[in-house]
């Protein structure tokens with residue numbers, strides 16, 4: 165697998181003005197993301213996660229260091245066509261679905277992106293139908309987005325991104341405003357896009373249950389990457405996550421507690437089913 169996003173020695177400050185000094189936010193970030201990866205970016209509020217995401221699709225440009233997407237260095241020297249191509253290639257789904265839906269009919273909303281890119285009408289029809297199918301919303305094509313639940317609206321926002329055929333989608337706290345069932349719908353959709361459609365996924369989240377579904381977890385603290393590994397590796401030491409203002413999945417915490425009480429159980433259990441099986445064996449062997 166080749167690197168799709170390459171970030172080298174990236175530093176970023178929001179520029180100051182007459183009243184305010186510049187705000188340094190990211191410090192010497194090095195991160196490579198391969199095509200097809202599923203990466204969760206974790207970190208407490210204000211650690212720089214959204215800023216990092218905005219540097220990946222030209223909403224912001226580095227203060228120093230570099231960001232390349234698909235081998236193309238992101239800079240102010242890119243032509244308009246090159247900028248459009250980068251933005252098409254890295255779709256972004258944000259927190260509030262209401263801010264992302266523009267049309268009064270679901271299928272028109274999904275068609276909006278490809279229409280703007282000048283895609284032919286029959287191809288738009290095909291893409292809209294396919295995108296609706298992928299997010300499981302085909303029956304809602306003629307509905308008004310206002311009639312939908314939060315999770316359904318967010319799936320329509322995702323369909324709008326899928327219709328522009330990105331290689332990568334960045335989800336910036338995309339489940340934060342949803343209730344548990346909406347969150348699950350969106351998490352299942354994200355997983356489908358990565359596992360079955362080969363779309364590279366970067367999901368910025370506070371939610372540990374969301375992070376454990378990724379292949380790789382990157383933890384950002386005060387603008388620096390402080391952990392980068394599989395969910396098992398990153399969650400194997402709960403006290404380190406707690407010291408960064410983060411939590412760990414409940415099953416990991418339970419296992420940590422039992423180990424502290426002397427139980428011979430493994431570290432880094434993040435999967436509830438696996439945890440339940442191990443506990444069952446543990447209790448059986450003690451009797």
Ligand code: ADP
Pocket residue numbers: 178187189207208209210211212213214215216
């Ligand atoms: P996170 O996504 O981890 O919550 P952000 O990337 O949104 O963090 O913010 C990182 C830091 O940058 C915070 O201290 C925030 O106040 C600051 N910040 C974010 N946006 C701006 C902006 N437009 N101008 C100045 N500072 C900003």
